[in-house]
Amino acid sequence: MNAEISTPTTELAQRLSATPRGARLARRLTGGQLAAWGYPYDGDLNHAAQLVVAELAANAVTHGRVPGRDFELRLKLLPGRHTLRIEVSDTRGDRTLRFLDGGLLDESGRGLVVVQVLATLWGVTEREVGKTVWVELALSARTAPPPRPRSRTGRGPGGVSSTG
DSSP states (O other), X not given: OOOOOEEXXXXXXXXXXXSHHHHHHHHHHHHHHHHHTTOOTTSHHHHHHHHHHHHHHXXXXXXXXXXXXXXXXXXEEEGGGTEEXXXXXXXXXXXXXXXXXXXXXXXXXXXXXXXXXXXXXXEEEEOSSSEXXXXXXXXXXXXXXXXXXXXXXXXXXXXXXXXX
8 A cells, every 4th residue: 555644734843042043044944944835935925034034033042042942933824814924932031022223323123123014913922931923924826825735755746756
């Protein structure tokens, strides 16, 4: 019997070190995962998602870091709602989000403004330990259809590799 086991491919969850390297990796993982889901690396959605993840991961590493604890990146395709949901969770619950008044020459202070401009919806959810900042981005009508489930072997219909 040649039964293939399907794995849902509409969600990615990854724990990353709360370091600048972990923040960079979060952005790269986002770009690669969206490309694998059919949203081109050089497309608008992929660019927007990478920018949002870069800002949220940098905040998690800079302001939400607890030594020895990781932060988490979660990406979810919600095709029924035509939405990409991005979640970045850190382990520091004692610091709330705030908008800083970044001046024109300041190197920081505008990250959440960028997130707010790009997002359809966004917010913060408190957790037992820490908080999750979530952002929803609209999947435009010009973007790819929702991904098909992949088999456990990484082969799609007809034995063609679905991993690139």
